[in-house]
Amino acid sequence: MKHKSLARVLALDLHPRSFSYAVVESPGRLLDWGVRSFRRHGSSADVLARRRLRPLFKLWRPSVVVVQSPSRMIPRIRSRYTKLIQQIALEARSHRIPVRPERKQAQGLTKYENARLVAEQFPVLARNLPQKRKLWESEDYRMGVFSAVSLARELEEAYVRFIPEQE
Amino acid sequence: MATKRLNNYLRTHRKHSGLSQSDVSFVIRLKHKSELSRYERGIGLPSVRTALACQELYGESVSELFAGLNDSVARDTRSQMNRLRGKFQGRIDSKRTERRIMQKFLWISHRLLEMPNFKLVTA
Numbered sequence: 001m002k003h004k005s006l007a008r009v010l011a012l013d014l015h016p017r018s019f020s021y022a023v024v025e026s027p028g029r030l031l032d033w034g035v036r037s038f039r040r041h042g043s044s045a046d047v048l049a050r051r052r053l054r055p056l057f058k059l060w061r062p063s064v065v066v067v068q069s070p071s072r073m074i075p076r077i078r079s080r081y082t083k084l085i086q087q088i089a090l091e092a093r094s095h096r097i098p099v100r101p102e103r104k105q106a107q108g109l110t111k112y113e114n115a116r117l118v119a120e121q122f123p124v125l126a127r128n129l130p131q132k133r134k135l136w137e138s139e140d141y142r143m144g145v146f147s148a149v150s151l152a153r154e155l156e157e158a159y160v161r162f163i164p165e166q167e
Numbered sequence: 168m169a170t171k172r173l174n175n176y177l178r179t180h181r182k183h184s185g186l187s188q189s190d191v192s193f194v195i196r197l198k199h200k201s202e203l204s205r206y207e208r209g210i211g212l213p214s215v216r217t218a219l220a221c222q223e224l225y226g227e228s229v230s231e232l233f234a235g236l237n238d239s240v241a242r243d244t245r246s247q248m249n250r251l252r253g254k255f256q257g258r259i260d261s262k263r264t265e266r267r268i269m270q271k272f273l274w275i276s277h278r279l280l281e282m283p284n285f286k287l288v289t290a
Contacts, residue, residue, distance in 0.1 A: 006170045031179045059178075059208060063170045124183050 010062035010097075011152030013144040014084055017044065019052070020144025023060045024152040030122050032060065033145050045087040053088060057095045065092050066155045068147075069101035102151060111139075115146035122149065174235040178207040180225040195220035212236075245282060248275055 006026055013020040017039045023031040038047040067088060070081040089099045109117070112132050119126040130140035181191055188200040188207075195217055197203055206213045213221070222229050230237040255272035 006172065008170055008173075029179075030183075031173075031176070032182060061170075061173065124185075127185070 007064070007156055008060060008062045009064055009066060009152045009156045010056065010060060011066045011148040011155070012068075012088070013148040013151065014067060014081060015144060016080065018141065018144075019048065020142075020148045021056060022145060022148035022152045023056075023062065024149065024156045026156055028121075028153065028156070030124065030149065033125070033149060035141055035144060045084050048084060049087040049091040053091050057092065057097065061095075062097055064155065065097055065099045066102050066151055067099065068151065069103045071101075071103060100155065102155060111143060111147065114150055115143060118146045118149045118153075121153070125149065172234040172238055174209045175206070175233045176227075177203075177221060177232060180221075180227060180232065181207070184225065191224065194224055245279070248279055252276055252279065 008023060008025045008031070011022050011024070018035055018037040020033075020035045022033040025031050036052045038044050038052050065088065067085055070078045070085065073081060085099070085101060092099045115129055119129045125146065128142050128145060130142055133139060181188070186194075188203050192198075192200045192203045195203075197217065205211050206217070218229050218233070221232055225232065252272065252275045255268055255275065258268055259272060
């Protein structure tokens with residue numbers, strides 16, 4: 001049976017107490033998206049890995065997991081993110097899934113502009129697009145979904161380019 | 168690393184439709200939404216009636232909704248057909264072969280040759 005080369009990318013946009021995720025399958029098919037919280041007693045990294053990520057890995061069986069690289073973050077936040085990413089990598093390794101920290105490409109776009117682009121590309125997400133936030137407002141929790149989708153889309157395009165067609 | 172298609176894409180289609188699990192389970196006449204949740208997670212298989220109801224609801228063929236399962240069943244069926252063909256081939260004797268066996272052998276060989284990307288393995 002001949003299929004075009006298939007890659008399924010799970011992208012995570014990490015926040016201190018929650019993460020947004022998006023699953024994209026080549027060619028540019030959005031499979032799933034959402035926000036999950038890991039606000040529980042005990043180590044948040046453990047809750048993230050065991051209770052929140054494991055079901056996602058089992059359900060979507062991604063070929064690669066992509067997270068934002070913490071290299072450009074301020075040191076205090078970076079150490080926390082690095083710990084979370086280590087937990088994710090540990091969990092992913094048990095499912096034989098590689099984890100790639102991606103440095104976001106600077107396109108000179110704001111987060112909102114990027115989200116609007118994503119919503120144009122995937123109209124199904126347009127209903128989740130929050131209004132542009134005012135200076136005094138905090139960020140809508142759904143914004144992470146758009147970041148995750150754009151992260152997944154970037155990697156999925158790059159990933160497929162390097163895989164030859166399979167039989 | 169080769170990535171296979173997922174066993175089913177029920178969750179993807181439901182999320183694209185914007186319907187909740189309760190909505191879908193009402194439409195396709197499931198007793199409880201947990202049943203749908205199990206199918207979406209690939210725990211157990213829905214009945215033919217439920218699969219056809221999903222096809223009607225999402226407007227996607229059953230073979231596309233259950234793409235991975237479809238692939239594995241197709242692969243398995245083809246290999247079994249090839250094995251059966253091999254069995255018939257072993258019983259073919261140009262003089263004494265029954266017409267019925269010959270007919271079966273020819274039908275299954277033609278059917279296999281019609282299949283795209285299938286390599287006939289001779290016994």
